[in-house]
Amino acid sequence: MLKLQAIRDGKEAITTALKKRNFDATSLLDAILELDDKRRATQTKLDATLAESNKLSKEIGMLFKTGKAQEANVLKEKTVALKEESKTLGDELNTAAEELQTLLYQIPNVPHETVPAGSTDEDNEEIFKEGEIPTLVSNALPHWELAKKHDIIDFELGVKIAGAGFPVYKGKGARLQRALISYFLDKNVEAGYTEMQVPHLVNEASGLGTGQLPDKEGQMYHVGEDDLYLIPTAEVPVTNLFRDEIVNEKDFPICYTAYTPCFRREAGSYGAHVRGLNRLHQFDKVEIVRVEHPKNSYTALDGMVEHIKNILRELKLPYRVLRLCGGDLGFTAALTFDFEVFSTAQDRWLEISSVSNFENYQANRLKLRYKDENGKSQLAHTLNGSSLALPRVLAGILENYQTEDGIQIPEVLVPYCGFETIG
RNA sequence: GGAGAAAUGGCAGAGUGGUCGAAUGCACUAGUCUUGAAAACUAGCGAGGGUCACACCUCCGGGGGUUCGAAUCCCUCUUUCUCCGCCA
Missing domain, CATH: 3.30.930.10 (Bira Bifunctional Protein; Domain 2)
Known part of the structure; x- marks a missing residue:
């Protein structure tokens, strides 16, 4: 499997090198980069949601400890929406990551520069x-x-x-x-x-x-x-x-x-x-x-x-x-x-x-x-x-x-x- | 095949619902000291994502669930150990 970072850095070079295998990677690589962007964007959103949840949970813990149960219950309600959102984002992330993996598996290794072109x-x-x-x-x-x-x-x-x-x-x-x-x-x-x-x-x-x-x-x-x-x-x-x-x-x-x-x-x-x-x-x-x-x-x-x-x-x-x-x-x-x-x-x-x-x-x-x-x-x-x-x-x-x-x-x-x- | 117990960082081993990515010891790395080494002392020391760099997020065998919150509770799978049975 090629490294994602390598594809980000050198899409053109990889495409050219793979031509020696008679393998046209253009559309696959584009799809990979697009999915990768999506994956990262989703990850960022998910991270922010989880960070918010974590913060609230800590506050709730503090409130319970200091006997402010009522205030805690107010905060609890706020977490419901966050929980749903992180569930959705998590599913999206998994789907994107799996699709990305499937695509990456389809790309053969990049031939060394000394590999001659040819088909048989x-x-x-x-x-x-x-x-x-x-x-x-x-x-x-x-x-x-x-x-x-x-x-x-x-x-x-x-x-x-x-x-x-x-x-x-x-x-x-x-x-x-x-x-x-x-x-x-x-x-x-x-x-x-x-x-x-x-x-x-x-x-x-x-x-x-x-x-x-x-x-x-x-x-x-x-x-x-x-x-x-x-x-x-x-x-x-x-x-x-x-x-x-x-x-x-x-x-x-x-x-x-x-x-x-x-x-x-x-x-x-x-x-x-x-x-x-x-x-x-x-x-x-x-x-x-x-x-x-x-x-x-x-x-x-x-x-x-x-x-x-x-x-x-x-x-x-x-x-x-x-x-x-x-x-x-x-x-x-x-x-x-x-x-x-x-x-x-x-x-x-x-x-x-x-x-x-x-x-x-x-x-x-x-x-x-x-x-x-x-x-x-x-x-x-x-x-x-x-x-x-x-x-x-x-x-x-x-x-x-x-x-x-x-x-x-x-x-x-x-x-x-x-x-x-x-x- | 049957019965029971367990799985935490490189290793050992604490941790039974919040301030735990996780005490402590060993190992390792760097520094001090030393002619050098050892010892002692000081500091650092898991992986992955993300970022220019931070922040932040995930991971305590795997997967799922309960909960505002899970290493900790529940379900399930896998593996290991002990005892019994069988066997090259």
Whole structure:
């Protein structure tokens, strides 16, 4: 959510910047400013009425105490009208505040100045590429074929248990998953992130805090009876640890990492490009989350990008980094870098990580603040990134590491797996 | 699942209808003293709205009600604790 003050101060600049998202904010912003004026005017009136009431109440108290009951009763009558008025004004104020909130929720974050204009993933800007694309055996297979051949992932069995998009990992497949989780967590802890274990279900307030609610309800599984949501990413529970908190400036940078399963309903989109592990309803992910001083958040973002580069280098996977264009940028992000691994067997790039700075957009919803040097509360910046999403890393490893003699396990993972090859 | 108790500022903890945004202690910040630190002393020290700045308004777990007036009384929800039951 954008800060109201920011809209008051820079409506034009915000409108211009949001054009990069192909989002026309003109009428929304005007409506917001108008409602804000109304809200403040109502507040002022209400305050004056309440002040008058408070004064009278005090006088009545004094009169009763000094035994002047009659005079007190005269004053009492005067308060009746004030009471009615403050009730009316209070209702008006609440309505205005709610409407204002609804409108504010509809405005996406303002893109960073470096975000390129554009509407689809075609317009994303490749800023870095590294790693050798291997030459595969002539009969190279995509990962879903490999999974079947070596009996390490069973998609049909998952259909029986839950449905499409819920794979069952078997034997070395399961062990490789566990190895990847441990490896990623270890890398993150080594880089200074504190490991956390968090709930996999969250309440509505948490969904609102990080921006999945109110409008992306359909993407999360909802447990109606208890009104809880299955998390679509660890970002939600981890970032919400800081909801309604005022952190100490000295505590920056705050760096957390967590492994969680992620649940996504992902309505729609079926076909060849979502085969196998490419798109799932349940998958595993290790996430990194940072809370930063505003002046350091972009340095932190660069640091996160470098950290993920290091992991991919160690895994020896060919990858590239993209700066997302305005049209592809998530609703709450100001700047996002996507990481993609090249899948030789599928002959396409697979997104395996997304690293974003939300600036104070989430913090404003979360009421996540810190005290500045003058003792004033300021909104912090939040960032997060996947390090990494398991299924597509797994797909990338299976496909890029296939040889005549089966699938080789990347060297760094061997100590975690306890085996060197599959097949 | 059943019975009882409770929820107040960063923490602990007073406050049972008016002068209470709230005593006191601890913690924290600044100053005095000190070579420095500690101790002692002095001052400050919740959040949000509003204002150029004041004023002023709101908030004592959430929501609703009674009253001229609510941290205090009533209803309701949530959470925590104790006891019993069940259980990985």
